[in-house]
Amino acid sequence: MARAAGEQSVSIRLVVNERPHVIDVDAGETLLGTLRERLALVGPKEACCEGECGACTVLADGSPVASCIAASGSMDGRTIRTVEGLAGSGELTQLQQAFVSHAAVQCGYCTPGVLMVLTALLDDVPEPSEADIRRSLAGNICRCTGYQQIVDAALDAARAVSP
Template sequence: MKDIKINVNGKTHKLNIKEDERLVDTLRNRLGLTGVKEGCSEGECGACTVIMDGETVTSCTVLTFQAKGKEIITIEGINGGNKIHPIQQAFLDEGAVQCGFCTPGMILSAKVLLDKNPEPTREEARKAISGNLCRCTGYNKIVDAIIKASKYLKREGN
């Protein structure tokens, strides 16, 4: 076992973890952040996507010790955990959610894109979510939602 500190959704946690513990398990089982979905367990589907120091990672292929001292954001912390985030609102408004299993990962991938590129083209939006598989939506309404979210964020001056 190993003691580490990680910052998740703006809060620092001191944890005693197993050496080979995966970040997805720490987030879900120790911190109760079940918005992190486990799909394929091999870094292909993107359901377990979280943001680590401003970049998306698949938390099933990150060991928790690798997150030591890093800042993690999950879907629960995307807007301080209180209010719905404009990207989430855009997903609702565009009908971009069907079964919902890919949605947390999609929204976090969209956030990293929009943080870096506030006015993406549809192609750039497609590229940003290309590591997140979705079986229901055919992606088009998700792309619509990302473009709409960029407008919402611009209006809010974020």
């Protein structure tokens, strides 16, 4: 990343997918840019660059964040989780497995962001209703599935982990 004349950088500390990082980021640099270009985490996708489509969604301290509009400098001290961090042990999560089982992955472009918002939902609401799931997906655009397979997968994943 080339720095414009007079542009300053700041050093931030992040924990990304359970790994600590100290990174010098430029003023105005987005979290998406930092993740993709500096940490080689390409799961979050660049699409609208306006925080409208959800393809770049990551979790910051457990809450969904549009990384395309979040300034990296504002993430200092935060814990970030990307789609790469979901299956840290090498095994798919219940949600990821349900996506496979329900054919909720088609072109796959929206999938990382969708998985992240649903992960946050299932962490907060272990037994969500279909309406809860649809509300959580409101900021994620999918042009391939029509959402029903995604909703079915989330309901199935919730049932699989419910006591």
